[in-house]
Amino acid sequence: MMIKSHPGEGLLYQYASGDLSAAMTLVVGTHIDMCKACRQTVCEIEQKLCEENLDTLVSVASTTMSKSQCDQMLEAIFASSACNKQAHQPNEMLSLEGRRFTLPRTLAHNSHRIGEWSKLVGKLWRAPLTLDNGNQTNLIYMAPGAKLPEHTHKGKEATLVIDGVFNDEQSEYRDGDFILLDPSRTHTPETQDEDCLTLATLDAPLHFTSGISRLLNPFSQLFFR
Ligand SMILES: [Zn+2]
Incomplete structure (x- = not known):
């Protein structure tokens, strides 16, 4: 693909x-x-x-x-x-919600840094991956039919699809797709029939923009940092 x-x-x-x-x-x-x-x-x-x-x-x-x-x-x-560098070296597996994912090499080398998975709103799961200098990334797992409330970013957000497919208002993203969002863009990631495992980094907490999910703003720091 x-x-x-x-x-x-x-x-x-x-x-x-x-x-x-x-x-x-x-x-x-x-x-x-x-x-x-x-x-x-x-x-x-x-x-x-x-x-x-x-x-x-x-x-x-x-x-x-x-x-x-x-x-x-x-x-x-x-x-x-x-x-x-060889692209394919022994990969590590990640198990979650009865699914098994193969981690690409760079991620596999950092798998010991993956923290506890926690269930967020809806059908979302998240595990922090904290690097040596305190830099944090998150693994986000979206079950089929999951939807992240519409939000903007205070900083740049980079998202990489590890396995599966999700879409936002703009496009559909699959294995290996790298998406860089700037602070001005509002988007609503969601999954349809398939699930999706992504790796994401944020410079700043999410800012939820619509309806009831605005109430999440005080907590977005907890959710995504
Ligand atoms: Zn590329």
């Missing part, structure tokens, strides 16, 4: 140069596990960055390191490049 929604090239560039927050790195990195096209793009960006920086690096290193230390360092740099 084709992934149709990808991180922009700017975001991939920031990913390759290590300029993203830990939370965003996890979400983008997991997309890259699932997406051959973005893996290729990041590979090309890394090669370019590497070429740009290599001369400087070598001249600095050669004044402070022995030849063999320098060679070792370069070897380590090339070995860590995205170009050499």
Whole structure:
């Protein structure tokens, strides 16, 4: 199945140069596990960055390191490049509500950080995934027929579909689709006949905008952070 929604090239560039927050790195990195096209793009960006920086690096290193230390360092740099990363390595399983999900590599490596699942309003489940520096992402599970109340975001929200399908007013999103929402956009994610597991990061709590769900605003901090 084709992934149709990808991180922009700017975001991939920031990913390759290590300029993203830990939370965003996890979400983008997991997309890259699932997406051959973005893996290729990041590979090309890394090669370019590497070429740009290599001369400087070598001249600095050669004044402070022995030849063999320098060679070792370069070897380590090339070995860590995205170009050499294998997309498919042993994956870990996640069980929830009688369903089993295969976690992509980057997420599987962080599975020990996944906290307790808690049931939210409606047919939604959420588990926090807290990274070393306190950055938080959330795994959100939507059972079939689930609906998140209409809301806006104070910060940018990145959502990645790990497994399943959900839709909002704009489109339908499936396995591997990466959605970046800016603060101005209101949206109402929902599932139809299928369920959906997503990984999401938020810079700021959700702000519910419609009807009775406005009452949730005082609690959105608890729900999604
Ligand atoms: Zn992609």
